[in-house]
Amino acid sequence: MQTLQQPDLERIARRRAGAKLGWYIHAGVYIAVNLGLATLSALSDRHWAIFPAFGWGVGLAVHGIVVFAVTGGVFDSLVARERRQLAAQKDPW
Incomplete structure (x- = not known):
């Protein structure tokens, strides 16, 4: 396996850090919005806030899997x- 040069390492590190930061922002917005929805739901005596929390939670989980599992290891x-x-081929195209 070849070693990466400094510009390549910097680019990859920035891309991975950006992807992780994007997930952290997504999770923070999810928590803030769903706390607000839960408050509204509690004030209306109906428990409807679970539905958007569940749907968005699935999306957040998929985002996390892509960022932390697929992009880091499998990719x-x-x-x-x-x-x-x-590299083993003479002419890849």
Whole structure:
């Protein structure tokens, strides 16, 4: 496996940090909005706030899986495998 140069490392590190920061912002907005919805739901004596919280929670979970599991582990291993295959070929196109 080849070692990455400093500009490549910087670019990859910034991309990963940006993806993680995006998920943290998404989670913060999810908590703030759903606390507000839960308050409105409690004041109206009806428990409707669970539905948007559940739907949005599924989206937040998928976002987290993509950011923390797929992008970090599986994606990098697939990219490395493709690089090895392309390096073994004489002309990839």
